[in-house]
Amino acid sequence: MVTIDLSTLPVRDANEAIRAAAAAGEDIEVVNPDARHHIGVGLVAPVTVHVKGSAGYFCAGLSHGARFEVESNVGWGVGDSMYAGSVVVGGNAGAIAGVALRGGEVVIKGNLGSRAGQVMKAGTLLCCGNASFLAGYMMYGGRIVILGDSGDRVGEDMSGGTIFVGGKVENLGSDAKVVEPTAEDLADIRAFLDRYGIAFGGTFKKIVNAGTKLRYGVNEPISRPLPHPVFSEGETYWNAKVVEDIHAKSLIGRYRIRGYGASKPLPHFGDIALKVDPARLTPTQDALDGVNLAMTLGDRHGAVPLKLSMPVLIAPMSYGALSKSTKMALARASRLAGIVENTGEGGMLPEERAEASQLIYQCLSGRLGWNIHDMLKADALEIYISQGAKPGLGGQLMAKKVTKELAAIRGIPEGIDLRSPSRHPDIMGADDLVIKVEEFREATGYTKPISIKMGAGRVRDDIKIAYKDGFDFVQLDGLQGSTGAASTEVLENVGIPTLAALQEALDGLKDIDAKNDMPIVMMGGIKDGVDAVKALALGASAVAMGTAAIIAGGCISCMQCHVGNCVVGIATQDPEHEARYQTEVQAQAIARFFEVVRRQIAMLTKALGHSDFQQLSRDDLVALTPEAAAITGLPYDPTYRAASAELLTKVA
């Protein structure tokens, strides 16, 4: 038994000491806990931790196999994303007890705060007293047992799992229903209660999903997209695209869904020009010599940084939206190019981890596939707040893609139209976010860069919060960012263009004298090295490419990603379709694409007279449209053409 006194030791040191003791097989006693946050987070050894008093936020969070005993109360998020083991709390628990539980047992002797067991996937959460509102909110699996009263809207939007209420069911949440518990259910609960020495003589009501919202009612008719000039050129207000949209909606009674990003023309990098003489681009072998493209990313707070051979990352894209073969090809290409891959939502594939030399692991609102083991395997952690394609809303994965294997890795029921929550259970605002970031740092020993992924909204303000919340870098995604499935209305109409997002982010940081202090990785419609150089010159630290990489790997831009029958085997989980994707062939193609991107960045940097991409600046740019000038403040010169560019166009 090792005793740790939190009246003298900071939590960071305490957690290190707990891990060290646990590694030696020692049980731990925490005295004077003083309701400090993050006690025992990330503990992955089968030892017992006695907390002699009350614990704060996320006690036992991200742990696996340990037994926690807390004498008094816990703050919110007790047992967050716990895999196995147990937590017994003598008093009450704050909000979201057992949030994202993936296994193990959480026993609260007193009352539960609101949203207990939110997005939990397995294991048991027992409350001996009463629960507050929204218990079992959006749960995907596992069991909640409430011996007292349920609280308001119990089981709201649960898609799996069971809730047993011994007291009064105040009222049911949407899509929840009461059914008779089976004898087996009751025997299991008795056994569980006996194990923890809890006496209960009452009966239980069993609450399960009512199945009314798991699938969209009518399937949207499949239609290949009309060519964009139908709506992007001319002046026909009631054009064929509008008519098609209205017809589809009049069949299905809801918004339409598709893949890819905003399809309408927006102010973009094409509206600004590089002040470069194309004659200075040379095809010689030494194009890459004498110009530095390498950089590191993520050591703002002392973490081990990501090392990039050029200022380019692969944008986050999920296993789920994409097939496993495609994720592997992207990961392999990232290794070949010396850049970084990103898991996107839905967990880390072992194959992806093996292929990528550097991998960012993304944490989303549904905590799908989020766990301590993969956190430890990751090279950086990323908190997803939103994305350019659908900011303000959760992700969507149509049932066709929610296969058995995928459901298993995400910890959700198979075959549902998965709609991820639009917000994190434990991030209601900037202050929560600080604590969340700290939890991840505690769980992983402060060694991993932590980034934030944001769609572009009120960027000028959001970026200041991201800065103050201590992120190592920001992945900022403009309106042009793509997705595997989102409402077309959101794709086209929510968020600001990439160009504007970058400008606002830079301005926001300048406002608080934090210019150049927090790297911004810009994404959303960056298609090649030319776009990349423009973004870098405007002030981005690096860029990320998703769609362009996918196209390089064989995507034909049919925008039918959401259907799940991807004809080239990219956006599908159907084994027959996935078999069409040749991982090695496409990994090589993607890698070649990135080599051309590298050459483009190097050539352009050199042709602009620089020896390092970080010397690129706004002086290298000019705006070609009044909108681009207004958005960026670049000088407006619609007639700008480099001398030899003019020649080139004439010849063409």
Added chain:
Amino acid sequence: MSSCKPFSLDLSADQSALPHYQPPPCQVACPIGTDVASYVGLIWAGDKEGALEAITATNPLSAVCGRVCDAPCEPACRRTKSDGPVAIRALKRWVLDALGPTYKLPPVQPDKPQKVAIIGAGPAGLTAAQDIALAGYRVDLYEAQSRPGGMALWGIPDFRLPASVVQEDIDRILSRCPGITLHLDAPLGETVTLDALRETHDAVLLAIGASKGKNLGVPGDDLDGVIDGVSFLNRINGGDRPILPAHVVVVGGGDVAMDACRTAKRLPGVKKVTVLYRRGPDEIPARKYELEAALAEGIEIVYGVAPTAVEEANGGLSLGCVLTRAGAAGTDGRKVWTPVAGSEFDIACGLVIAAVGQKTASLELAKHGLMDGNHIATREGDMGTRLDKVYAAGDAAFGSSTIVQAMYQGHKAAYYVVAALEGNAHPVPYRTPYRTRAVPVAQDPRWEILGLAEPPFKGISGDGFSDAEANYDDQTAKEQAARCYRCDSETGSADYSVKMREAIFAMARPDTKPADVVRLTSERLAMRPHEPRIGRATFDDLVFLPANLTRLVIDPYREACKTKTPLGEGLTLAQPMLVASLETTPDVIRSAAAAAIASAGGAHIGREKLGDGFPWLQIVDAPNAGAPEAAAVLLRITKTSDLAMPKALRRGQLRGLIVTPESAERALPFAVEQNADLIVLDGTGHLGETLADLSGAPDLSLMRRAITILRGLKAEERFPLVWFGGLRSGTDLAKAMSLGVNAGIAEVSAALAMGGTIDAAGMSFPEPDAQKAEAALAAFLKAAVSECSMMARCTGKTDVHNLEPEDLRTLSLAAETATGIVMAGLKRTA
């Protein structure tokens, strides 16, 4: 006349520089640039005639190609890598089988004095003859054999290509081109001489083919019982059906070898056919399809064997052979196969067919010094030979190749011949022009799932020489056509346009060189901004600002958003989307609309009452024209109308005005003064007329101006504002509500939802169906309300009426001016 020019001769018809057209890989792979994507798209669309036009535009031997083209398009097809190529050739056959025999184009009479002689009526000669004749010149086409067609007729067996199919194409050419005179049984050097032709004609084109089979090149290859493949096929295609020995050996691995072995298998007496190929299965040049057909017909194919000698033995032949082994790659990149010492063996057989290549042999041409070994010395640049005004094309010029390659050469030679005849000494170098018929993409929901269905293989049937492959049935043809990716067509994304996609593909190709990177980069640098849309700023120029880290809502989890919409006393709607007019629509549609509006909890605004169970907002042109049953009476105030308020006909009836961009400045202060209950802002200026929405994009500035006027009068919240104009979706409605109105009115969008189509007359309902229309409008309104809610939720609101101007940004300066909403980006004021 130029419209009758075959497109291949006319380089100006090339459309590959069009901004939204990318010649797809199949078209680029086709030597004659067939507009494959269009004809496949037209097949799916059921336009067989259109497909035929697209096929035949550059291909004079379309029926032939439908059967036996080696189809370089298919391996180039991007779907090949997924689940097999689009069946481009078989689809061509399906069209030609149906329409080919009766397809005739109007004759084009010669109108120029010059004459051209063409020697050889094979694919190259026929193609050139047609091009030159269509350009207005007379053509004398000399054919050594008794029938035209060249290798297509004489070299390919009937079970693959019936003679009637060849004749069909030739008949079409000849009937279209009366300027062509066909001279049969006219071999060069016998009936006609080059010298004479050069005297009588302005140009001579040599397209005599390579119809002489090469010898085996081993001792004994001149024995009886050894025959070359071409001679063998000529004989059978001439109608001969000899009884052959039981075992026939074919040496070679090309298409002639495949045709010869399959032909032999069909002849009487033959029990076994063996093909010997000196390299391995990966090297064999025969098309996979032919190889599989041969195997399916029971032919034995032996790899890695080379003949060494032929001897007579036991009344038959003994073919001496040796095994070969693959070695390192030679200078041409192909592996070198060398004999294995000590592996010699003999094969007993009765007939050896040597299908080891063809050559051109012409004493007449040799006499003129035109030959270079087995071929006519021909300049690739202009298809000229060593003699002035004498050109060459086809197998005779560049060695044996495919029919489609021969046609390419025919087109190319014709181009230079015509240029010379027109006195153009330095024509733009010939290249295959690409054209598109801009066919819409097949909207088949199964396009990603449908697999490649090869045409049914029949093998040896009937007399052995009937079709070995069946045609598609109509259903299969349509399904196969649906599989096309349509790489030619513009994408649905302005950002990832077809040209951009192809540029990315080019960056990822294995053969991209640093010089290509420079070119690709320069092209990207030279790209200009997307042309701005024409006309007024629209709702499309506005975007919402999503809640991220700032503006998080207190109750972030509730999906539902409040939509209840109060529009004055006694007029509270369940949601903010009203429906307008519909007076001129069929009765069934009107009653369907009434039912849908009632169930949606909405309201109707129009001149006439639509039905019961929901409020009617009456549009009137005179103050006293109101009806008592209307929930509100709304008087139109146009530019010239007098200001007045409608009279209320009963207690509780609301009174309001319809204000247009031209009347706002007069009408709004009046409305404030008169205590109006409700104001409709009509961005079209036409509400109350039939389908006012069809007048195009509404004037969004009306909202800004109205709010400014009301604010100036300190009357901003005095009465509810309802927007009319251009509402296509709930998103448009949410934008209007953010700009300051309380509700909106759908009109054309509602009519479209109920099955209306926009036409020259305005709008019509081709198949009015009450039940469908009701469900459709109900669904559309439900979708619109949920979209409006979704926008509000994205911005962090829980009530659609909490949307505000601060939730918006504009994307264009025009929209900024019209709406007063600032653009995203650099801090500025609108």
